[in-house]
Amino acid sequence: MNKLPKKMSGVLLTGHGGLEKLEYRTDLPVPIPENDEVLIKVGASAVNNTDINTRVGWYSKCVKEQTDAGAVDSFQTINEDDASWSGIPVKFPRIQGADCCGEIVAVGEQVSPDRIGERVLVRTLQQTVMTPAEYSCITYGSECDGGFSQYTKVLATEAFPIQSFLSDAELASFPCSYSTAENMIDRANVKANDTVLITGASGGVGSAAVQLVKRRHAEVIAICSENKKEQLYKLGADKVIQRGLNLLNSLGKNSVDVVIDLVAGKQWPELPELLRRGGRYTVAGAIAGPIVELDIRTLYLKDLSFFGCTYQSRAVFENLIRYIERSELQPLVAKQYSLLEIKSAQQDFMAKNFVGKLILLPSQ
Structure with missing residues (x-):
């Protein structure tokens, strides 16, 4: 730790609320790794729905609206006791950032010093000694500090070595979105020749799901806005339907095997009708x-299976690392920002005028 700086830049979330709750600082202490932890110099992070949902308190059961309704100025009424995804109050101030690509620069006493210099991706959904039970986990950047800073620390077991020619920005586009998508696909047991409908297909998780479903040799029907159709076809979608069109008119009842849903909302009642008997519905947004x-x-007469997907087994992230190292996935970096520009990045994220991920680069 002697050669490392004592202070760093980063973004503090100071409470639930609007963009004013994001505070860029240059005087934050560099974390000191505990015995079983590593210190990472952050190369890049990214913007995710979960960061914004946590900031505005959207997870509170008091909130009934869509995320964007309060993403700038927050919601008028939330219950801070259940305003995080886990239902446990967030401890402020918090450094958010669910994605992180970086390099290990220091280790705790119980970690081999050979790991210093490793390039790593941090697993977003983590199972720790504090959350040993099945389906119990923490989110990097929510229950612990995340990647919106120059340095971050994590359990050594949650920093996964990665061998890749991709840039830090490209690698940072993977952890949160692609692990979420792969988990949904795995839970729904997507197989070759299945027909899979993906809502919100141009977003981070949706565009990841298009690629991950295709690598399993299934058919992809993607839903997105009209101006993003060509980009979805280039990713491998077999059919693209304009957002807002009546899905039953476009596809017909009992026409798909799996629905990967990230949207819900008013059009949701059409989704179970689209599923064939024995179909699988999976949701993570x-x-x-x-x-x-x-x-x-509809649920019981058609023998449908519904999967709510948050918890991820370790195998999901291990598989993701393998896919990246075998160059089976295309990183989708729509735009890059400095961490100082985080408010602009989140505003652009909420405008949804892009496909893929918005990347944040720490100040050096």
Whole structure:
């Protein structure tokens, strides 16, 4: 630690609220790794829905609207006791950032010094000694400090070595979105020749899902805005439907095997109708609104399976590392920003005028 600086730049989230709760600082202490931790010099991070959802308190059951309704100025009423994804109050100030690519520059006493110099990706959903039970985990950048800083520390077991010619910015586009998508695909047991409908297909998780479904040799039907259709076809989508069109008219009832949903909202009741008997629905987001209407008869009479997907087994991230190292996935970096520009980056993220990921680069 002697050669490392004592202070660093980073962004503090000072409480639930609007963009004013993001505070860029240059006097934050560089973390000191505990016995089983490593210190990482951050090369790049990225903007994710979970960062914004946490900032505005969207996870609170008091909130019924879509994320964007409060993403700039926050929501008028939230319950801070359940305003995080885990239902446990966030400890402020917090350094967010669910994605991180970087280099290990120091290690704790129980970690081999041979790891210094490793290029790593940090696993977003982590199972720690504090969360040993199945389906219990923490999110990097929520229950612990994340990647929106020059340096960050994590458990050594959650820093995964990566061998790749991709840039830090390109690698930082993978952890949160692609592990979320791969987990959904794995839980729904997507197989070759399945027909898979992906909502919100131009976003970080959606565009990741297009690629990850195609690598399993299944058919992809993607939903996105009209101006993003060509980009989705280039990613491998077999059919692209314009967002907002009636899906039952476009596809017909009982036409898909799997739905990968990131949107929910008013159009949600069409999704169970689209599924064939024995179909699988998997969800890891509700950007168009969390409250939906379900005719329970459709669920049981069609023998549908529903999967809510947050917890990820370690194997999900291990597989993701292998896919990246074998160059099976295309990084989708839409734009890069300095960490000082985080408010502009989040505003652009909420405008949704891009495909893939918005990357944040720390000040050096």
